[in-house]
Structure formats: C-alpha cells, structure tokens
Amino acid sequence: MNNSRKEPIRYVKRDSNGKLIPPFPFDPWELTKQTRKLVCRKTKGIVQRKYTHFYKAGVYGGIATAYSVGCNFRCIFCWADWSRDWPELYGHFYSPDEIYSKLRDIMSRKGVKRARISGAEPTLCPDHLCAVLERVNEDSEKFDLFIIETNGVVLANDENLAPRLSKYASRDRRKGTVGYVRLSIRGGLPEKFEEKTGCKKEFVDLPFKAAERLWNAGVSFHVAVVVDPRFTPMKDKEIIYNKLKKIDPLVRRQVEEEYLSPYAHALVRLRAVGRDDVTGKKMTLKERAALKERPSY
Numbered sequence: 001m002n003n004s005r006k007e008p009i010r011y012v013k014r015d016s017n018g019k020l021i022p023p024f025p026f027d028p029w030e031l032t033k034q035t036r037k038l039v040c041r042k043t044k045g046i047v048q049r050k051y052t053h054f055y056k057a058g059v060y061g062g063i064a065t066a067y068s069v070g071c072n073f074r075c076i077f078c079w080a081d082w083s084r085d086w087p088e089l090y091g092h093f094y095s096p097d098e099i100y101s102k103l104r105d106i107m108s109r110k111g112v113k114r115a116r117i118s119g120a121e122p123t124l125c126p127d128h129l130c131a132v133l134e135r136v137n138e139d140s141e142k143f144d145l146f147i148i149e150t151n152g153v154v155l156a157n158d159e160n161l162a163p164r165l166s167k168y169a170s171r172d173r174r175k176g177t178v179g180y181v182r183l184s185i186r187g188g189l190p191e192k193f194e195e196k197t198g199c200k201k202e203f204v205d206l207p208f209k210a211a212e213r214l215w216n217a218g219v220s221f222h223v224a225v226v227v228d229p230r231f232t233p234m235k236d237k238e239i240i241y242n243k244l245k246k247i248d249p250l251v252r253r254q255v256e257e258e259y260l261s262p263y264a265h266a267l268v269r270l271r272a273v274g275r276d277d278v279t280g281k282k283m284t285l286k287e288r289a290a291l292k293e294r295p296s297y
C-alpha cells in the first residue's frame with residue numbers, strides 16, 4: 001500500500017533485511033496535503049493552525065517558542081514529539097492573534113526579545129504564518145528576531161511564499177524587518193535524502209529549490225545541514241555544498257553545521273530503522289518513556 005491511498009504516515013520503519021516498510025518512501029507533497037487537512041482550518045475567515053505548547057527555549061540566546069503540529073518529512077533523527085506523526089491526536093487550533101499574544105506574553109515574562117514558530121513544519125499553513133508575521137511586523141520594535149524553521153517543501157511548491165516572506169524577513173537591512181528563515185537541508189545524494197527523511201529520492205531537490213527561491217526573493221535566511229558523519233557521508237556533504245554554492249557562494253558560506261543529540265523521540269525513530277549503532281543495543285530510560293507515551297502505531 002502506498003500513500004496515494006492515504007494510509008497514515010507515522011515514522012519510518014525497516015524490516016529485518018533493511019528494506020523500507022510501506023508506506024515509506026512517500027511523496028512529501030502528498031503528505032503536505034494530508035497533514036494540512038488535520039492542522040490548518042479556516043473559521044469565520046480566520047486561518048487557524050494547530051499547536052501543542054508555548055515556552056521559552058534556551059537556544060538562540062533565549063527565545064519564545066510556539067510549538068506547531070505536523071510535518072511533511074519523517075526524518076529518522078527527528079526530535080519532535082509524537083504530534084509530528086499523529087497530528088490528528090495532538091494540539092489545539094489557535095488564530096494568528098492568539099499565537100502573537102502567547103509569544104508576546106512569554107517574551108514579557110521571561111525578558112527575551114526573540115520568538116519563533118518551531119516544533120514541526122511552520123509553513124504548512126502559509127496564510128496563518130503570514131498573518132502571525134504581519135502582527136510581528138506591525139510591532140517590530142519589540143523583537144530582535146523572529147525565526148521560522150522549515151524544511152522547504154512548501155517553499156519549493158508555492159512560488160508565492162518566498163516573495164510573501166520577503167515582506168517580513170528581508171535581506172535589505174534598511175527595511176528593518178525582524179523575520180528570519182532557517183532552512184534545513186537533509187541530503188544531496190538522492191539515496192541519502194530518502195534514507196534520512198523517508199521521502200522518495202526523486203524529491204531530493206525540493207529543499208534546494210526552496211533555497212533558490214528564498215535567495216531570489218531577497219529573504220533573510222541561512223541553511224542548516226546535518227553534517228554528523230553517522231548520517232551524512234563526505235560525498236553527500238560535498239554535493240549539498242556544491243548545490244548551495246551554485247545558488248550563491250554566500251549561501252554556502254553561511255551554512256550552519258549540525259551535529260545530533262540523542263533526544264528521546266529520536267532514539268525510538270532511529271531504532272525503528274535499525275540504527276542501533278547510534279542508539280546503542282539497550283534502550284535508555286528516556287527512550288522507554290517516549291515509547292510508552294507513543295500512540296499505537
């Protein structure tokens with residue numbers, strides 16, 4: 001069975017021979033459409049999106065975070081909680097005004113000037129995202145930075161999104177925008193991309209297309225690449241860097257190199273694809289706890 005028949009796509013599993021178990025690999029655009037039906041809705045003209053929680057995170061020097069539900073990738077090392085894989089079971093719908101208020105409230109209480117939409121894939125509902133950014137933009141003196149973390153699938157498919165984001169996240173400093181995009185690129189070699197994301201390998205170029213669109217639209221952004229050699233061999237890394245260099249040498253130079261930490265949900269996901277070279281043979285307590293709270297697969 002494949003995902004054209006709308007089988008829910010949870011997390012990647014491999015059989016004892018190392019073969020992907022259907023519905024993997026999947027089409028990320030199909031998954032985008034399926035997930036949107038669960039996490040985006042319009043009520044009385046207001047575009048709401050699902051989130052699970054709101055908090056201050058220590059990264060980026062302290063940042064107010066809205067944790068969104070649902071993603072269109074299934075990275076094997078993903079640290080997001082089970083709301084990524086079971087978006088229908090988690091979270092509540094919030095309007096752009098509510099998200100803005102919640103983030104501002106955390107910023108005031110915790111004394112930070114940075115905010116972000118994180119968790120899973122913030123661009124799944126572009127109209128909701130742009131409405132939040134519109135409010136941030138109206139109040140931009142209250143922010144140092146507003147970060148959008150994305151895998152680029154929606155940006156690659158929707159030619160209007162990068163130009164829309166440029167209004168809130170411009171590379172032109174004179175415009176005084178505070179928005180900023182962090183684009184994750186998972187693979188350069190098609191097989192490695194498929195292995196890491198669970199997506200069909202023919203979609204390997206989507207994130208590069210997103211980088212090109214962001215660059216051409218004048219959006220303020222950088223690319224993050226998992227260079228951890230347990231997942232990205234040198235050849236894969238070289239291809240990623242060469243493709244970025246072709247967009248512009250600056251895009252390549254500004255790459256953020258990521259190494260992975262073994263968060264609880266990542267451990268469960270990695271073990272499901274047979275990566276006990278990373279997880280270790282024995283389950284840790286935190287991995288057991290994540291497995292225990294997982295909905296039935």
Ligand code: SF4
Binds near residue numbers: 072078119
């Ligand atoms: S793109 Fe990010 S949130 Fe989505 S599966 Fe990959 S690591 Fe997780």
